[in-house]
Amino acid sequence: MTGKRPPAGDAPLPVDVARLRRQFPALTDDDLDAYATVTRRILAVADPADRARITRETLARGRAARAAPPRDDEDRLAVRYLAAVEKMQPR
DSSP states (O other): TTTTTOOGGGSSSSOHHHHHHOTTTOOOHHHHHHHHHHHHHHTTTOOOOHHHHHHHHHHHHHHHHHOOOOOOOHHHHHHHHHHHHHSSOOO
């Protein structure tokens, strides 16, 4: 399997969830679930440009879905991911 990425659900996270909980105590289980789901999707893509595009698109979708009623589960996931990322930003 040289050169192949694991399926999205199997990709290890860059930061352990326990460490995130300690560093950002405001994160909920829902926040961490959204973070893990989207981050694994991003990491499952090999091309760095595609990873950046997926990240931008997910954050933009989250902002749009927060401003209007979410249309589907992907919108809801994007809103949850955005909330998690915002809680991890320095203030």
